[in-house]
Amino acid sequence: MARRKGNRAAVTPRSEARPKLLSIVCPAYNETENLAAFVVSVEACMRAIAQPFEIVFVNDGSSDGTLELMNRLRQTHGRIAIVDLSRNFGKEIATTAGLDQAKGDAVVVIDADLQDPPEIIAEMIAGWREGYDVVYARRRERHGDGPVKKLTAALFYRVIHRVGAVEVPENVGDFRLMSRKAVDAVCSMREQHRFMKGIFAWIGFPSMEVLYDRAPRAAGTTKWNYWRLWNLSIEGITSSTLAPLKFSTYFGFATALVAFVSGAFFIVKTLFFGDPVPGFPTLVVVVLFLGGIQLMVLGVIGEYLGRVFNETKRRPLYFATEVYPSDAGSGWPTVRKAV
Numbered sequence: 001m002a003r004r005k006g007n008r009a010a011v012t013p014r015s016e017a018r019p020k021l022l023s024i025v026c027p028a029y030n031e032t033e034n035l036a037a038f039v040v041s042v043e044a045c046m047r048a049i050a051q052p053f054e055i056v057f058v059n060d061g062s063s064d065g066t067l068e069l070m071n072r073l074r075q076t077h078g079r080i081a082i083v084d085l086s087r088n089f090g091k092e093i094a095t096t097a098g099l100d101q102a103k104g105d106a107v108v109v110i111d112a113d114l115q116d117p118p119e120i121i122a123e124m125i126a127g128w129r130e131g132y133d134v135v136y137a138r139r140r141e142r143h144g145d146g147p148v149k150k151l152t153a154a155l156f157y158r159v160i161h162r163v164g165a166v167e168v169p170e171n172v173g174d175f176r177l178m179s180r181k182a183v184d185a186v187c188s189m190r191e192q193h194r195f196m197k198g199i200f201a202w203i204g205f206p207s208m209e210v211l212y213d214r215a216p217r218a219a220g221t222t223k224w225n226y227w228r229l230w231n232l233s234i235e236g237i238t239s240s241t242l243a244p245l246k247f248s249t250y251f252g253f254a255t256a257l258v259a260f261v262s263g264a265f266f267i268v269k270t271l272f273f274g275d276p277v278p279g280f281p282t283l284v285v286v287v288l289f290l291g292g293i294q295l296m297v298l299g300v301i302g303e304y305l306g307r308v309f310n311e312t313k314r315r316p317l318y319f320a321t322e323v324y325p326s327d328a329g330s331g332w333p334t335v336r337k338a339v
């Protein structure tokens with residue numbers, strides 16, 4: 001069931017049976033309905049395999065009572081760290097903020113809505129023990145996604161496979177376990193335009209996949225509408241490849257060639273047969289066509305130029321209002337009060 005990728009020769013089983021500490025990074029934006037169930041479920045799974053862990057919650061500028069709930073859970077459960085971001089930065093940056101705070105020698109990235117089943121973490125740890133640095137979960141079926149979402153997702157992966165410099169595995173989200181080595185690699189990449197799937201693929205390292213069924217959201221609604229997904233796709237392509245710029249160049253050449261050939265054709269035609277009908281409509285079509293292509297190509301260049309502009313500002317990725325550490329590393333189990 002599990003597939004191994006990367007340089008298998010480099011994989012030597014680890015001497016430890018399990019990570020000394022597993023950090024579970026969970027970005028959350030307006031997740032009051034899910035967090036309590038999430039903590040209970042993660043705790044049960046970790047207890048079942050006797051795995052010491054900490055949960056690193058990132059409050060991504062929620063506008064409901066998510067932060068208060070996180071604080072309450074932290075009071076009662078211990079082993080919970082909270083990074084309270086100063087505003088909504090989006091999932092990619094929230095995940096990075098969590099990774100920055102994670103102390104474990106292995107780290108799992110997981111969604112708060114229980115769409116990523118915590119039960120899979122045990123399988124991921126088995127992969128870690130085998131020596132893999134990245135164990136990612138691949139969805140078997142896209143339950144809960146409509147036909148349009150399935151189609152657009154398939155189209156996106158096809159495009160990124162074609163033009164991308166690195167291979168982004170299909171139907172794989174951010175749900176994964178990473179060794180300390182892999183986490184440090186991800187954290188060292190501080191670009192503003194973060195397409196996590198691209199970054200995770202770019203770092204390399206021996207990786208392995210486990211399959212799972214993605215359940216529909218436990219509660220609440222998805223934060224991704226089609227506009228955000230479209231922007232994520234553009235981010236995914238422009239942050240990992242220069243192919244659209246090359247494509248623009250060749251497209252420009254091809255159009256110029258067509259213009260040249262048809263120009264020559266019209267000159268020859270006029271010389272031999274004259275020009276009885278003034279070609280006004282043709283002219284309008286050609287001008288509009290060329291104008292359209294020029295604007296499109298300028299748009300593509302603009303996408304890249306804008307990214308260069310944002311990166312040159314060298315701003316920090318995020319600001320945290322407050323960071324509350326977990327009490328991980330102080331014995332097991334640390335449930336301060338019964339729930």
Ligand code: UDP
Nearest residue numbers: 027028029060090091094111112222223224
């Ligand atoms: N999320 C976040 N910031 C955002 C949007 C989402 O931290 O701006 C979190 C959200 O709370 C959840 C995870 O990212 O834990 C995945 O979000 P969602 O379930 O909306 O995405 P989907 O599962 O539909 O891809």
Ligand code: MG
Nearest residue numbers: 111113115217
């Ligand atoms: Mg979700």
